[in-house]
Amino acid sequence: xxxxxxxxxxxxxxxxxxxxxxxxxxxxxxxxxxxxxxxxxxxxxxxxxxxxxxxxxxxxxxxxxxxxxxxxxxxxxxxxxxxxxxxxxxxxxxxxxxxxxxxxxxxxxxxxxxxxxxxxxxxxxxxxxxxxxxxxxxxxxxxxxxxxxxxxxxxxxxxxxxxxxxxxxxxxxxxxxxxxxxxxxxxxxxxxxxxxxxxxxxxxxxxxxxxxxxxxxxxxxxxxxxxxxxxxxxxxxxxxxxxxxxxxxxxxxxxxxxxxxxxxxxxxxxxxxxxxx
Amino acid sequence: xxxxxxxxxxxxxxxxxxxxxxxxxxxxxxxxxxxxxxxxxxxxxxxxxxxxxxxxxxxxxxxxxxxxxxxxxxxxxxxxxxxxxxxxxxxxxxxxxxxxxxxxxxxxxxxxxxxxxxxxxxxxxxxxxxxxxxxxxxxxxxxxxxxxxxxxxxxxxxxxxxxxxxxxxxxxxxxxxxxxxxxxxxxxxxxxxxxxxxxxxxxxxxxxxxxxxxxxxxxxxxxxxxxxxxxxxxxxxxxxxxxxxxxxxxxxxxxxxxxxxxxxxxxxxxxxxxxxxxxxxxxxxxxxxxxxxxxxxxxxxxxxxxxxxxxxxxxxxxxxxxxxxxxxxxxxxxxxxxxxxxxxxxxxxxxxxxxxxxxxxxxxxxxxxxxxxxxxxxxxxxxxxxxxxxxxxxxxxxxxxxxxxxxxxxxxxxxxxxxxxxxxxxxxxxxxxxxxxxxxxxxxxxxxxxxxxxxxxxxxxxxxxxxxx
Ligand SMILES: Cc1cc2nc3c(=O)[nH]c(=O)nc-3n(C[C@H](O)[C@H](O)[C@H](O)COP(=O)(O)OP(=O)(O)OC[C@H]3O[C@@H](n4cnc5c(N)ncnc54)[C@H](O)[C@@H]3O)c2cc1C
Ligand code: SF4
Ligand code: FES
Numbered sequence: 001x002x003x004x005x006x007x008x009x010x011x012x013x014x015x016x017x018x019x020x021x022x023x024x025x026x027x028x029x030x031x032x033x034x035x036x037x038x039x040x041x042x043x044x045x046x047x048x049x050x051x052x053x054x055x056x057x058x059x060x061x062x063x064x065x066x067x068x069x070x071x072x073x074x075x076x077x078x079x080x081x082x083x084x085x086x087x088x089x090x091x092x093x094x095x096x097x098x099x100x101x102x103x104x105x106x107x108x109x110x111x112x113x114x115x116x117x118x119x120x121x122x123x124x125x126x127x128x129x130x131x132x133x134x135x136x137x138x139x140x141x142x143x144x145x146x147x148x149x150x151x152x153x154x155x156x157x158x159x160x161x162x163x164x165x166x167x168x169x170x171x172x173x174x175x176x177x178x179x180x181x182x183x184x185x186x187x188x189x190x191x192x193x194x195x196x197x198x199x200x201x202x203x204x205x206x207x208x209x210x211x212x213x214x215x216x217x218x219x220x221x222x223x224x225x226x227x228x229x230x231x232x233x234x235x236x237x238x239x240x241x242x243x244x245x246x247x248x249x250x251x252x253x254x255x256x257x258x259x260x261x262x263x264x265x266x267x268x269x270x271x272x273x274x275x276x277x
Numbered sequence: 278x279x280x281x282x283x284x285x286x287x288x289x290x291x292x293x294x295x296x297x298x299x300x301x302x303x304x305x306x307x308x309x310x311x312x313x314x315x316x317x318x319x320x321x322x323x324x325x326x327x328x329x330x331x332x333x334x335x336x337x338x339x340x341x342x343x344x345x346x347x348x349x350x351x352x353x354x355x356x357x358x359x360x361x362x363x364x365x366x367x368x369x370x371x372x373x374x375x376x377x378x379x380x381x382x383x384x385x386x387x388x389x390x391x392x393x394x395x396x397x398x399x400x401x402x403x404x405x406x407x408x409x410x411x412x413x414x415x416x417x418x419x420x421x422x423x424x425x426x427x428x429x430x431x432x433x434x435x436x437x438x439x440x441x442x443x444x445x446x447x448x449x450x451x452x453x454x455x456x457x458x459x460x461x462x463x464x465x466x467x468x469x470x471x472x473x474x475x476x477x478x479x480x481x482x483x484x485x486x487x488x489x490x491x492x493x494x495x496x497x498x499x500x501x502x503x504x505x506x507x508x509x510x511x512x513x514x515x516x517x518x519x520x521x522x523x524x525x526x527x528x529x530x531x532x533x534x535x536x537x538x539x540x541x542x543x544x545x546x547x548x549x550x551x552x553x554x555x556x557x558x559x560x561x562x563x564x565x566x567x568x569x570x571x572x573x574x575x576x577x578x579x580x581x582x583x584x585x586x587x588x589x590x591x592x593x594x595x596x597x598x599x600x601x602x603x604x605x606x607x608x609x610x611x612x613x614x615x616x617x618x619x620x621x622x623x624x625x626x627x628x629x630x631x632x633x634x635x636x637x638x639x640x641x642x643x644x645x646x647x648x649x650x651x652x653x654x655x656x657x658x659x660x661x662x663x664x665x666x667x668x669x670x671x672x673x674x675x676x677x678x679x680x681x682x683x684x685x686x687x688x689x690x691x692x693x694x695x696x697x698x699x700x701x702x703x704x705x706x707x708x709x710x711x712x713x714x715x716x717x718x719x720x721x722x723x724x725x726x727x728x729x730x731x732x733x734x735x736x737x738x739x740x741x742x743x744x745x746x
Contacts, residue, residue: 024498038455044547044556045455070556085455087492216547216557219453219494220679221519222539226530233523233530238681252530255632259532263558270553 001082002037005059010141014066015109016075017051023058025088031096031116032210032242035060035088036218039077043084044070047215049241050089051112051142060086063112063141069267090218091241094208098125099182103175104150105168105196106132107188111142113210114187119149121185127151131171133188137162169195176203183208186245190254197245209245211236213256228252289391290319301582301613304467304550308372313353316401320349322386323393331380331395336729339363341380341395348398357406360399361415365439366432366728368407368474369461371400374725375603407477417485418445423742426451426509428495428682431459432724433515433715435479436731437738438487444739449488449509451495456546459517460716461724463546464538466576468583472545496682501711511710511738514697515731518716520677524568528626529672533560533634537573537673544580562669565589566637568623569673570599575606577671578615589615592665594622594642594655620644621663622655626670636666676721683717696720704734712738 006019025035034049052061066075077083094117102121106114111132122128130150134140135158147153154171155163164171168188175181176199184207186196193209200207213225213236220238227236230247234240292308294300300307311319323345331341340359347356360367376382376396384392406412423446427434430452438448456462458475483489493499495516504512521536523529535543540559543549547557565581567574570593581589591610593600596619600607611617620642627636641661644653678695690698690707697706697713704712714730716722 028498042548042555069553073556085492087453087455087494088498090494090497216539216542217454219497219519220681221521222542223521223523223536224539228530233525252632256530256532258631259560260558263552267553267556267558 001084002086003082004077004079007077007079010063011139013075015063015139015141016066017061017063018074018077019054019059019061020083020086021058022060022086022088025086026053026058026060027055029053029060029089030093031120032094033089033091034218034241035062035086036090036215037062037074037083037087038085039070039073040084043073045085045087045216045218046070046074047090047212047218047237049091049113049210049212051115053116060088063109065109068264069271072268072271087218091237092239094120094242096120096124100126101181102126102128102183102185103172103181104128104130105172105184105186105188106130106146107168107192108134108139109141110188110192110210111146114185115142115145115149117185117187117210118146122150126183129175130154131156131168131175133157133163133168133192135159167195168192169199172196173199176200176205181205184245185209190250190257193245193248194250197248197250201246207245208242209248210241211243211248211253212241213253214259227256287318287322289322289394290315290397292394292397297609297612297614300468301579304583306471307468307609310404311397311401313351313401313405316348316398317351319394319398320345323349324385326385330383330385331393334380334383335363336379336725337363337732339380339399344402345393345395345398348402353402353405354409354411356402357412360402361412364399364728365436366478366724367399368403369432369470369478370725370728371396371398371403372470372474373461373465375723377604379725407474414485415443417443420447421445421742423447423510424449424508425738425742426504426512427515428512429453429459429515429517429715429717430457430479430489431515431517431715431727432461433517433727433731433734434459434513435482436728437513437515437712437714437735439482439485440732440735441738442482442485442487444735446739446742447486447488449490450482451493451499451504452489452491453494454546455491457489457491459515463542464573464576466541466545466580467550468579469576494681496685501682501686505710510742511712513704513731513734513738514682514706514711514713514717515715515727516679516682516717518676518678518696518721520679521672522675522677523672524623524674526623526625528628528634531626531628531634532632533562533668534626534670534672535560537567537569537577537671538676540577540671541573541580544584550580550584559584560669561585562667563587564667565669565671566665566667567591567671567673569593569675570595570607570617571601571673571675572603572606573676574671574673575602575610575615577673579610579613581669581671582613582615586669590618590665590667591615592618592621592623592637592639594620595652596620596644599652618665620655622657624662627664634667634670636664637670638662638664676716678717678720694720702733703737704730705737710741
């Protein structure tokens with residue numbers, strides 16, 4: 001049992017932060033790695049990349065957007081409630097090395113995943129520019145934290161309610177124009193990562209992305225998380241979750257993420273009926 | 278002198294089963310179990326051979342005539358104690374062991390008629406005990422103060438744990454999944470092996486004092502070195518052969534194409550067949566193709582029927598004679614309506630604009646010369662292209678060793694396929710104080726062979742803990 005010690009609604013009802021007691025995972029986890037959580041006996045196994053860890057306190061932090069039944073179930077857990085199962089740390093850690101100037105681009109809750117990676121890239125001596133974005137101001141998360149984790153922060157919203165009016169790629173283009181960027185890390189919704197990669201390809205700048213396919217075990221035994229990278233099938237849970245973005249087949253990933261749209265609706269309706277009964 | 282009245286020959290007692298039309302729509306167990314009377318009648322068929330062939334056919338050497346005699350006398354509780362001497366998971370083995378290739382294949386009665394139904398009797402005594410709980414617990418040796426970590430809670434790991442607990446050692450089982458049991462829980466479906474049986478066996482181990490740590494992915498959550506730092510004296514690796522094989526043909530990543538591992542794990546472990554009461558979904562195909570013809574393929578094709586498939590087809594590149602699945606499983610599958618397409622192999626999957634599978638393209642095969650495995654290898658027939666429609670495809674063409682743990686462990690010798698090299702007799706690996714057994718050593722095999730390997734390793738570990746390496 002893994003107790004929730006802190007809970008925050010970063011955007012009301014839709015973006016939730018949980019700090020969870022998981023001392024063994026907190027001690028081992030490295031930036032870029034993920035955990036799988038299951039709320040209760042009948043729950044689904046949901047992979048989430050850790051937004052932070054505190055080895056001393058023995059806690060990990062996850063941030064998620066409420067999109068379906070399982071995340072709705074997570075949302076309804078209060079401080080003091082438990083996750084029945086938390087498994088991790090899983091996946092390969094981010095390869096950290098000093099390369100020079102780095103740009104970290106985050107969209108939506110992808111910013112949460114980007115946070116520890118950004119901090120670590122800065123710690124190993126890189127000059128880190130950060131560009132984060134969201135649909136609208138209320139959905140923007142971790143602005144203060146990202147400011148602290150990088151040397152320079154730029155903020156965008158799709159609707160112009162805050163910061164630059166437009167997409168992260170527009171700001172990224174300006175930064176790339178200035179030249180001398182060695183590495184871009186792009187994490188967010190699939191269309192955003194695809195757009196970032198298309199852009200950085202033009203500038204020939206190496207780009208890392210963190211993929212979030214549907215998973216079951218997270219240990220390489222089901223192949224449900226398979227993604228095509230450089231024309232080859234990879235298991236995101238053990239070969240990733242980070243990959244060279246210029247090699248990833250994003251269209252396939254997008255389609256695979258929609259595998260259960262109908263079932264998700266059925267599950268959600270079932271949950272709403274139960275909650276309202 | 279009048280002729281001695283001829284002893285009436287008792288026929289082999291049938292195992293009652295759910296009717297095929299009914300059972301193909303539910304997840305309840307197919308065979309429903311025998312009555313005590315039928316079991317005793319069956320037991321009376323055994324002629325109590327002086328040199329029982331059946332025992333030599335049993336990979337763990339259960340005293341078969343011994344326990345059968347007790348069944349005949351109605352001493353069911355004594356019978357289970359007799360079975361337990363050699364086999365700690367009889368309710369499981371009675372259901373899933375290939376007896377027709379082991380004890381029953383060599384039973385003397387089989388020479389002229391039907392062999393004694395040893396598997397059914399084993400199942401009967403185990404079920405009787407689970408329902409009545411009358412047998413005294415096995416005796417535990419005095420505490421040795423030694424600690425053993427068992428990695429993986431499949432049949433090999435559970436056997437090691439059970440044996441070493443009885444020998445007085447402290448045992449902790451580390452399991453990557455959130456539930457113990459290995460393939461018994463995530464792979465073999467409920468209709469062949471009710472999960473309640475596996476959990477009851479594990480609960481028994483815990484009651485004897487074994488510790489169980491689920492959600493522990495050894496190699497990630499904790500390494501073997503770290504386990505030794507935590508003062509374990511020995512480690513057993515029973516992590517199975519869990520890496521799914523794919524066909525590597527175009528279109529394989531379309532939505533609606535699963536590895537059998539994923540399909541069965543969703544359905545069994547995550548209980549997708551109870552969706553939406555359980556949250557994990559699985560795609561419920563109406564027209565399903567399963568590639569491969571082993572036990573895993575049969576389980577997949579039969580699960581698909583139960584999840585509402587109108588058509589469930591097995592596509593296999595060899596002929597009926599080479600089918601690796603148990604005869605009984607093939608028979609059950611056919612009874613339930615699974616169709617078989619032999620000598621056909623996929624070359625490509627077809628999909629629609631939503632990226633969902635709509636069919637497969639394939640070629641007809643003919644059989645050539647036998648290969649190293651002794652099986653005749655399939656050769657494509659030129660110009661024999663054909664198409665089959667489907668909305669779900671399950672790839673059940675075998676499994677390999679998962680490198681997650683083995684690659685995070687320096688000095689652990691592997692063979693050229695990536696399985697752990699271990700001494701055949703003792704299970705000792707190339708690394709001191711580490712043993713291995715089950716599918717991670719042999720490649721995909723059987724429950725009973727994994728248990729046999731567990732037993733041998735437990736003996737060797739015990740010897741090490743008392744005498745040294
Ligand atoms: C669908 C299916 C049907 C089958 N039907 C039959 C049958 O009818 N009869 C029969 O005799 N055999 C059958 N088999 C084969 C049989 O189940 C296996 O041979 C047997 O289970 C192997 O046992 P094992 O202990 O080696 O490993 P497994 O049962 O594979 O268990 C290994 C366990 O280790 C865990 N693990 C893996 N890696 C780690 C790690 N790094 N850290 C912690 N834990 C880890 C796994 O999660 C798993 O629980 C079937 C197999 C399948 C897949
Ligand atoms: S070989 Fe058959 S008849 Fe002989 S002891 Fe074994 S089960 Fe009984
Ligand atoms: S989640 Fe199962 S192999 Fe990656």
